[in-house]
Amino acid sequence: LHARYVLNLLHETRKHLKQLPNISHVSTCYSEEVTVCGDLHGQLDDLFLIFYKNGLPSPSKSYVFNGDFVDRGKQSLEILIILFTFLLIYPKEVHLNRGNHEDHMVNLRYGFAKEVMQKYKVHGKKILKMVQNVF
Numbered sequence: 001l002h003a004r005y006v007l008n009l010l011h012e013t014r015k016h017l018k019q020l021p022n023i024s025h026v027s028t029c030y031s032e033e034v035t036v037c038g039d040l041h042g043q044l045d046d047l048f049l050i051f052y053k054n055g056l057p058s059p060s061k062s063y064v065f066n067g068d069f070v071d072r073g074k075q076s077l078e079i080l081i082i083l084f085t086f087l088l089i090y091p092k093e094v095h096l097n098r099g100n101h102e103d104h105m106v107n108l109r110y111g112f113a114k115e116v117m118q119k120y121k122v123h124g125k126k127i128l129k130m131v132q133n134v135f
Contacts, residue, residue, distance in 0.1 A: 003123035006081065006123075006127055010127070010133075012088055014130070014133055016087065024097070026062070035050070035062070036064045037063065037065050037066065038099070040079050041068055041070070041073050041076075042079060042112070042115070043072075044075035044078050047079055056086075057086045058090065059090065059092075062094070064095045064097065065094075068099035069101070069102065070102065070107065070112040071107060071110035072111060076111075080131065084096075084134075098135060102135040103135065104135075113128055
């Protein structure tokens with residue numbers, strides 16, 4: 001995805017998240033399901049498998065992602081792009097909780113910062129700064 005679109009997505013995500021309270025309360029009735037996921041750690045195939053088995057987020061399919069989206073795997077940025085897009089499309093059905101890997105110092109140590117710089121050589125620093133702002 002072109003850096004311009006990544007930055008736009010990050011800007012819109014940040015704007016949306018700033019409007020939300022610090023703590024999310026998610027509830028469902030007995031007839032509704034909510035899928036709770038955690039620790040994707042840059043493994044895009046795992047996210048695709050979750051969507052394959054449970055369905056894509058939609059008004060009838062809620063998701064809670066319990067952090068640690070990035071680091072360790074090679075496709076952390078792609079995971080963020082997908083999750084942030086679904087968050088903006090379905091803000092009542094997609095909930096993202098920050099994990100300990102959504103932190104600049106952890107990203108430097110475990111690989112996410114390096115991934116962003118390799119994928120976006122020219123705009124990498126700007127994208128990384130905006131991602132950290134969203135985190």
